[in-house]
Amino acid sequence: MSDINMARAQLAPGEKSIIEFNDVNKWYGDFHVLKNINFSIKKGERIVVCGPSGSGKSTMIRCINRLEEHQKGDIIVDGVEMNNNLKNIEAIRKDVGMVFQHFNLFPHLTILENLTLAPIWVRKMPKKEAEEMAMHYLERVKIANQALKFPGQLSGGQQQRVAIARGLCMQPRIMLFDEPTSALDPEMIKEVLDVMVQLAEEGMTMVCVTHEMGFAKTVADRVVFMDAGEIVEANEPNSFFNNPQHDRTQNFLSQILNH
Amino acid sequence: MAIEFKPSPSLPPPVNSVGAVAWVRQNLLSSPLNIFLTLFSFYVLYLLLPPVVEWGFLTATFSGASKAACTGGGACWAFIAVYFDQFMYGLYPSEETWRINLALILLVILVATFAVKTVNKLYLSIGIIAVYPVVAYFLFAGGIFGLEVVETSLWGGLFLTTLLGVIGIVASLPLGVLLALGRQSNMPIAKSICIVFIETIRAVPLITILFMASVMIPLFLPEGMNFNKLLRVLIGITLFSAAYMAEVIRGGLQAIPKGQYEAADAMGLSYWQSMILVILPQALKLVIPGIVNTFIGLFKDTTLVYIVGMFDLLGRIQAATHDANWLGTTIEGYAFAGFVYWAACFGMSRYSMRIERKLETGHKRN
Secondary structure, three states: OOHHHHHHHOOOOOOOEEEEEEEEEEEEOOEEEEEEEEEEEEOOOEEEEEOOOOOOHHHHHHHHOOOOOOOEEEEEEOOEEOOOOHHHHHHHHHHEEEEOOOOOOOOOOOHHHHHHHHHHHOOOOOHHHHHHHHHHHHHHOOOHHHOOOOHHHOOHHHHHHHHHHHHHOOOOOEEEEEOOOOOOOHHHHHHHHHHHHHHHHOOOEEEEEOOOHHHHHHHOOEEEEEEOOEEEEEEOHHHHHHOOOOHHHHHHHHHHHOO | OOOOOOOOOOOOOOHHHOHHHHHHHHHOOOOHHHHHHHHHHHHHHHHHHHHHHHHHHHOOEOOOOOHHHOOOOOOEOHHHHHHHHHHHHEOOOHHHOHHHHHHHHHHHHHHHHOOOOOOOHHHHHHHHHHHHHHHHHHHHHOOOOOOOOOOHHHEOHHHHHHHHHHHHHHHHHHHHHHHHHHHHOOOHHHHHHHHHHHHHHHOOOHHHHHHHHHHHHHHHOOOOOOOOHHHHHHHHHHHHHHHHHHHHHHHHHHHOOHHHHHHHHHOOOOHHHHHHHHHHHHHHHHOHHHHHHHHHHHHHHHHHHHHHOOOEHHHHHHHHHOOHHHOOOHHHHHHHHHHHHHHHHHHHHHHHHHHHHHHOOOOOOO
C-alpha cells in the first residue's frame, strides 16, 4: 500500500471516526486473511468495499461486529474496543445492524416476529411498541402487507428488504451490508438497492461489501478496493473509477466494468 | 406501440388425474409390478383375515371365570376381562384406583385446555410442568388429606408403564437438549463432561443401567440413605434416554445453517436467547421424527423393569398367564399387550405428524 493511499485511507486529524481499524491482522489457520488493515470511517460516511472473491472484504466487515475475531491490532467501534469482553461485544452488536448475502431471516418466525425479536429481547421494548416500530420500518421498505407471512413465502428481494428492516429495528448507528444483492435474481436487485440508497440519503453510516458499482458511484463517499487481504486503494468514487492509482485496481475495474 | 401481454387462463386438470379412479390408478395399478403387488396383497389378506376374525371375534369367549369357560375354540378374552384391573393398575388397592383415574382425567383436561385460545399458555405450561406432577405424586402415593398411603412396590400394570414412559419422556427431552448444547459448546470442560456422559451411557445396555439403579446403588450408598427403587429406576431410564435424545438433537443443531447463528449473534442476542428463540425451535422441529423415535423406543423399553422386579403391563400379563385357572392364555395376553403398545406408539407417531404439519412454515433452507 503506497503512502498516498495510506493517507487517503486515514482521516483528517480532528474528525471523529466511528469505526477504526489499527494494524488489524487475522489468520485462518496458516492463511493470512487480513494484512495490516488501517482504516477509519467517519460518522455518516458510506463506504463501499469491493475486490475479488477471497480478498478478505467480508471478513473485514464481519470483524466490525465480531462475527470474526481478529488476532492482532485493534478495532474500535463507536469508542468501544473489540476484544474478548462479552459486554463490549454485546454493546456493539446492539448498535450495529447487519444484512447478509443469504438474508438469514428466521424461517420459523413471521416477518413481524423477525423484526420484533431483538427489540423485545435485547432492548427490552414492550411488545406493542416494538410491533409499531416494526410496521413503520416495514412500510419504509414497502412490504408492510406481508407482515404476517413467513420468510419462506416471500421472494428473495422481499426477504432482503425484510432483513434490512430487521437491522433497522435495533435503531443502529452503523449498518453493515455483506454482499446484500449477490444472491438475488437480477429483477430483484434494484428493489433492494433502492432501499439502500434511501437509507444512505438519510445519513446512516454504512459499510457495504458489494459488486454493484452503480451503487458505489451514486452513494459511496469512499470506495475501498481490497486484494489478498490488503486495502490496495481507497478513494472517493469519482477518482476511484476514473483514475485508479494501482494497476491491480485498474485490472479489477476493467474486469467488472467491461463485460 | 407495445402489445399488451395477457397470460392465458388456467385450465382444469384432465379428468383422470383427480378423484377416486385416479387414486386407484396412481397408487394401485400404476405399473405391471404394482398391479401384481396389489393382487398379491389382496391374496395375503384373504388368507390371513378370515382366520384372525374367526379366532378373535366369531368363536371367542368374552366372559367366564376360568379357562374352562372358554369353549368356543377361539380367543379366551374372558382372561383379559377378569384380570383387566390388574393389567391397568397392578396391585394398587382396587378401592383406591379412582386416584389414578382422577390424575389421568386432570392431565387430559389440562392438556386439552391448550386448545382454548383465551388461556395464558405460559401459566398453563407452568401448571402442567411444575404443579401437576406434585398433585399427581400425592394422589398416587397418598399420605396427605387422609389419602391412604400406597407403597410404590404396589404400583404396576399400564399405570406403571405410562408413569415410566411419560416421566422418562418429559425429563429426558430437556436433559437431552442441555447435553446436546453442551457437546456443541466451546467450553472444554462442559463439552468433555457431556461427551463422556453420552458415550458412556450409549455404550451400556439399558438392563445394565436398571441393574445398577436397583441393585448396585444401594450397596454404595451409606446405611439409611437409601431412596425409593422406583425413583432410582426412573432416573436410570431418564439418563439412558437423554443420552440418545442428545445425539438426535445434536443432529438437528448441526442442520441449522451457520447464517442463523450469525444473524442471532449480530442482533446482540445472548447465547441462551439465541438458542431458545432462534436455534432450538428450528432444530427441534427438524428432528421431531428422531425425537418421537426415541420416545417410542423408551416407552417400549420400560418393559425391561421386570428384570428388577417391577411389574409393568407386560410383567402383570406374564404373571397372570401363570395363574392355574388360566393356563394356556399366553396368546391372548400377548395379543392384548401388543394391542395396547401398538395403540400407544401409533398414537404418538400420528400426534408427531400432526405437530410437524402444524409447525410447517413453508420455508426454504438458506
